[in-house]
Every structure is written in C-alpha cells, then in structure tokens.
Amino acid sequence: MRLRIWHSLPLVLALFAGQSSAHGRDLMEVWQLALERDPIYAASGYARTAGQERVPQARAQLLPYVAADAGADLDNSRRARNLSGSESQRRAAWSLALVQPLFNLPAWNSLQQADYLASQADIAYRIAYQDLLLRTAQAYFDVLAAQDSLRALLSEKAAIETQLRAAQQSFELGATTITDAHEAQARLDLVVASEINLRNALQLAEDALARIIAERPGALAVLARDAALPAPEPNRLDDWATQAAHAGLAVASADLQTRVAQKELDIARGQHAPTVDFVARTGSASDYGTDGYRSGPRSLDSTVGVQLSIPLFTGGGISSRVREQTSRLQQSRALLENTRRETVQAAQRHFNGVVSGLSQVAALQAAERSSQAALEANRTGYEVGVRINIDVLNAEQQLYVTQRALARARYDTLMDGLRLKAAAGILQEADLAAINELLTPPVSSSEAQ
Secondary structure (H helix, E strand, O other), X not given: OHHHHHHHHHHHHHHHHHHHHHHOEOHHHHHHHHHHHOHHHHHHHHHHHHHHOHHHHHHHHHOOEEEEEEEXXXXXXXXXXXXXXXXXXXXXXXXXXXXXXXXXXXXXXXXXXXXXXXXHXXXXXXHHHHHHHHHHHHHHHHHHHHHHXXXXXXXXXHHHHHHHHHHHHXXXXXXXXXXXXXXXXXXXXXXXXXXXXXXXXXXXXHHHHHHHHOOOOOOEOEEOOOOOOOOOOOOOHHHXXXXXXXXXXXHHHHHHXXXXXXXXHHHHHHOXXXXXXXXXXXXXXXXXXXXXXXXXXXXXXXXXXXXXXXXXXXXOHXXXXXXXXXXXXXXHHHHHHHHHHHHHHHHHHHHHHHHHHHHHHHHHHHHHHHHHHHHHHHHHHHHHOOOOHHHHHHHHHHHHHHHHHHHHHHXXXXXXXXXXXXXXXXXXXXXXXXXXXXXXXXXOHHHHO
C-alpha cells in the first residue's frame, strides 16, 4: 500500500504544478515579489534609516561631552659652545574635561532642523512606496497589453491567411484575377513584419517586469473583457485638485524642505549669539619630571566654572552666510509653489485621463462590435460577389486595430486612476487589490488557438 502511494506522489505533484502554471500569477502576487526584491525600494528604506540618524546627531550637540588629553615630552639641554654637558628631562601631563552646553542657539535650531530632515526621509520612503506600486502595475499592464496586441495580430494573420487561400482557390477556378491573391499576400507580409516587432515588444515588457521582481513573470492573470473599470471617487475634479495641493507627498516634501531652509537661516543668524557652557577640568598641570633630580609629586589642578563666548568679528563670514541662506529660503519657497502647481496639474491630467478613458473604452467597445459586424458583412458580400478581396482585408484590419486600441485604452485608464491617487497622496496597496479583483486566470495556449 505504501509503495502505491509513493508511486502516485510524482503524479500528484505534477498535477498541482500544472494547476499552478495554468493559474498564473495575479497582480497581488507580483506586488509581493516586488516588495521583497525591488532594489530601488530597498535603497529607499536604507536611506530612510540613515535619515533618522540626523536627530541623535543634532541632539548630541546639546548633551555633555567628556574629553581626555595626555602627553609626554623629552627635554634635552646642551651648552651652545661645544654641545657638552647634556641634560635630559622627561615630563608628562594629563587632563580630563567635562563640557555641558547651557545655551547654544545654533545647536537648538539644528535639532529642530534634524526633525524636519527625518520627516522628509519618511516622506521620501512613502514616495518610493507609491512609485513601486505604479511601476509594478505599469510593468504588469505593459506585459498584458503586449500580449493582447500580439494575440489580435495573430488572429488577423490567421484571417489573412484564410483570405489568401480563398483568393488563390478563386484564381485557380477562374473566378477572380491574381490581383486578389497579391493583395492578400502583401497584407500578410506586413502582418508578419508587425508580428516580429510585437514579439520583441513583449520580450522587453517581460524584461522590465523581471527587473522589478528578479525573475521571469511567466503566465499572468488577465483583465476580464467584461470588467467594469472604476470611475474616480469622488467624481469631482476640484476635490482631487484640492487634495493634491494640500496632501500630495511631493508637496509635503517640498514644504519640509522650505522648513529646513528656514532653520538653516536661523542657524546662520544664531552664529551672532553668545554661547554659554559649563566646564569642569582636572589634571596634572605642573612641570615636575617623571625621573631625575626634578622628579617628585605633581599637583592635581581642578577647575569648575561657566564659560561665555561672544563672537565679536568674524571677517563678515556670518553676515555672508545669512544672506546666502536668505536666498536659499526664497528658492525653496519658489520650488514649493512650483511643486504644488505641478501636483495639481498632474491630478487634473490623470482625472481627465480616467474620465476620458472610460468614454474612450465605451466608444471602442461599440467600434469593436461595429467592426465585427462590418467584417462579417464584407465576408458574406465577398462570397456572393458584391465585395472584393481588399474590402475584406480592410475590414479585418479595422477590427483588429480596434481590439488593440481597446486593450491599451483599458490599461491606460486603470493606470490614470492609480496615478490620480498617487498625486493626491492616498495610493495604497488596497488600490492594487481592487484592480486585482478584475483579473481572471490567463488563457491557455490551446484555448487561444
């Protein structure tokens, strides 16, 4: 009994493997691989971790620090006349100092600036997360679009080959001239050339997705033909523009950069302010030697006090730095306004892209039905002799061009919806999950035939 089970195990595994291969990967499975393997997103995580270290570095300027110094020297004396009567003396000294800043305005401003820089690193990480969402979806849809285009072209190729055979048979029977066969052959040659380009485009699209997930994508779940594409929610352009202007991640990053520039100006101005430190020192300060006739006990000197430092004149360097940072602040404010306008424009563009894309998809679906009906009518007319071969070829080309345009329009509409949410700063993994619900398992090669 056990022997039979072990003999049947490879068959069971093969069946499961076949089911997995037939099912293919969907968008969420590809997304999980991208989260784990994309190097750009991983680099942004390391950059965020590094950016958080600015806060403890700035805080260290306000905390006490201890410094220890030690030194030893050899003093050799000789007569200048004949360099005789050499006398050597060894000396050693050490000191230990504790300094606690009591008032340091530039250091306090640096700490506040570090908080802004850490927040900016967090936002950069969120931007990288949204960018990975968009890159993954775009690469996934590019593969599907290339597959759809190739599938439509192969259908067109098969239809042209059928038309070519019909034209050759009609010529052999004397019903038509050789012109019909030449027209079909010329159209077939053009389709073969386009097929080569589309296969190359499919390979490039799969390479782009493989770069993100670090492996070949294999079979992918496809967008259902009857899937209802989502409309913007809310369906008001002003609401999305307002959201993008106030909550867009690019705007938030530019606003933090303006705050960083303001603190840099405050740091420059703070260089004029005095600094107060609590200082405690101890150590050996005598010049007694370590051996010889001057050796003996050395004194241990200790001092405790408050040290005040006031910059009186620095050659104009502080004033120049203040002027520089003032201009830098104005530059940051101008860039912030430009970023806000770009973000609002992007939200408007992608909102209109979704709205017009939905209308375009509906129009292309109607055009596909009309083209299919026109093709069938031309084929019937060709059979009864009221249509010529070129009419059928043109109708076939119109149908498959419409199908390729329809597939591309559906993917572009979905991507505009994702980019609209990214511009508004609200793109999340749940948005990919919602699109993933519109996908169906890939069509097998036998079904495609």
